[in-house]
Amino acid sequence: MHRIVYFLKRAIRGIRGNPTVTLLSVITITVSLLTLGAFLLLTLNLRASAATWGGNVQVVAYLVEGMGPDELNRLSESISHLAEVSAVKYVSREDALARFRRDLGGQAAILDGLSRNPLPASLEVTLQEGATGPALVRAIAGKVRGMRGVEDVQYGEEWIAQYSAFVNFLRGIGLLLGAFLLAGSALVVASTIRLAVYARREELEILSLVGASRPFIRIPFLIEGILQGILGAGLAVGILYGAYRALEPRLSKSLLLAAGHFDLSFLPGKAILLLLGVGAAVGVVGSALSVGRFGRP
Numbered sequence: 001m002h003r004i005v006y007f008l009k010r011a012i013r014g015i016r017g018n019p020t021v022t023l024l025s026v027i028t029i030t031v032s033l034l035t036l037g038a039f040l041l042l043t044l045n046l047r048a049s050a051a052t053w054g055g056n057v058q059v060v061a062y063l064v065e066g067m068g069p070d071e072l073n074r075l076s077e078s079i080s081h082l083a084e085v086s087a088v089k090y091v092s093r094e095d096a097l098a099r100f101r102r103d104l105g106g107q108a109a110i111l112d113g114l115s116r117n118p119l120p121a122s123l124e125v126t127l128q129e130g131a132t133g134p135a136l137v138r139a140i141a142g143k144v145r146g147m148r149g150v151e152d153v154q155y156g157e158e159w160i161a162q163y164s165a166f167v168n169f170l171r172g173i174g175l176l177l178g179a180f181l182l183a184g185s186a187l188v189v190a191s192t193i194r195l196a197v198y199a200r201r202e203e204l205e206i207l208s209l210v211g212a213s214r215p216f217i218r219i220p221f222l223i224e225g226i227l228q229g230i231l232g233a234g235l236a237v238g239i240l241y242g243a244y245r246a247l248e249p250r251l252s253k254s255l256l257l258a259a260g261h262f263d264l265s266f267l268p269g270k271a272i273l274l275l276l277g278v279g280a281a282v283g284v285v286g287s288a289l290s291v292g293r294f295g296r297p
Contacts, residue, residue, distance in 0.1 A: 008223060012227075018192065021191075021192045022192055022228060024188065024192070025185075025188050025189050025192040025228050025232070025286075026228050026231050026232045026235065027232070028184065028185045028188045028189075028232070029185045029188075029229055029231075029232025029233065029236075029279055029283070030232040030233075030235040030236045030239070031236075032178065032182045032185045032232075033178075033233050033236035033237075033275050033278065034236040034239055034240060035177060035178055035181055036174060036175075036177075036178030036181070036275070036278070037236055037237065037240045037267065037271075037275055038240060039170065039171065039173070039174025039177070039178065040174065040271055041240065041244065041267055042170065042174075043167060043170055043171045043174065045264055045265065046166075046167045046170065047167060058124050058125060058126055058127070059124075059125040059127065059137070059140055059141050059154075059155040060122050060123070060124055060125070060154045060155065061075075061079070061122060061123045061144050061145075061147075061150045061152075062121075062122045062150070062151050062152045062153070062154070063075075063120060063121045063122060063123065063149055063150065063151060064149055064150070064151045065120065067121070067149050071148075071149055072149070075147060075148070075149045075150070076088050076090065076123060078147055079123060079125055079144055079147070082140065082143060082144075084127055084128055084136065084140050085125055085126070085127060085128065086127060086128040087125075087126040088123055088125055089123065089124045089126070090121070090122075091121065091122045091123070091124055092121050093117050093120060094117065096119040096120070096122065097117050097119050100119060120151065125140075125144060137155055138155075140155075141155045182278065182282050185232075185282050186282050186286040186289065187286065187289075188286070189229070189282065189283050189285075189286025189287060189290075190286040190287070190290040191290075192225075192286070192290075194290040221287050221290065222284055222287045222288065224283075225285075225286050225287030226280045226283045226287070227283070228286075229279035229280045229281065229282045229283025229284070230279050231279075232279050232282075232283075233276045233279025233280070234276065234279075236275065236279070237267075237275055237276070240267070241266060244264075244266050248264050
């Protein structure tokens with residue numbers, strides 16, 4: 001216990017001894033993790049929005065003309081028994097035309113000249129929550145398309161695929177950019193610790209001469225790097241949370257108008273711990289790069 005306290009005191013003394021350089025190191029880590037955290041927050045809410053909007057995605061099965069009630073019931077039951085399906089709604093040709101007329105609004109008069117109803121009857125298949133991935137929706141649509149009495153199936157395949165690809169692309173960009181910035185942060189931490197080593201080289205040489213082990217000499221510098229990393233990560237999370245709280249009301253109103261009810265959310269506890277852990281890891285790696293050769297013959 002006394003040794004741990006000693007290591008912590010030496011690490012804090014090292015931070016205080018180089019405040020300007022330490023501040024530069026912390027700011028660099030903060031910027032890096034702020035960028036990574038922003039991408040994590042963005043992709044988290046985009047995936048949540050995809051799940052919310054995906055709950056409104058329906059597989060629409062257009063029926064062959066002249067289907068009888070018994071055949072229609074059998075088809076509805078067959079679709080309902082699929083594990084991914086939560087509800088099946090029948091839309092008659094008349095209902096489809098009335099809905100289309102409502103959608104046209106003031107231009108509905110163009111339908112008055114129709115001699116017959118051109119719209120087919122259909123079954124609107126609502127999927128269970130979570131069954132919104134492109135591959136899964138495509139598989140469900142394929143099952144429905146192969147059933148007797150189904151003439152065609154539509155399910156917004158292009159929109160689902162493009163949205164998922166965009167989210168994955170954004171996450172990849174965030175990870176690459178974050179990795180690049182974190183590598184730079186580790187080098188800055190290494191430079192900071194190296195300066196601390198040079199500033200205290202006489203003290204360290206004395207410790208080495210009196211028999212102090214290399215781990216005993218290096219551990220305070222590693223702790224110093226960890227403290228810098230955690231401090232930088234904590235600042236990044238704090239700034240990100242402040243920005244989230246400031247922007248959340250405006251963004252929520254915009255999303256309410258654009259996509260209906262959808263609640264934005266901040267990073268979960270696991271993601272925050274991940275950022276703190278990454279910050280600590282960057283600090284210890286930077287320290288290890290700096291003191292790795294210290295004391296070697």
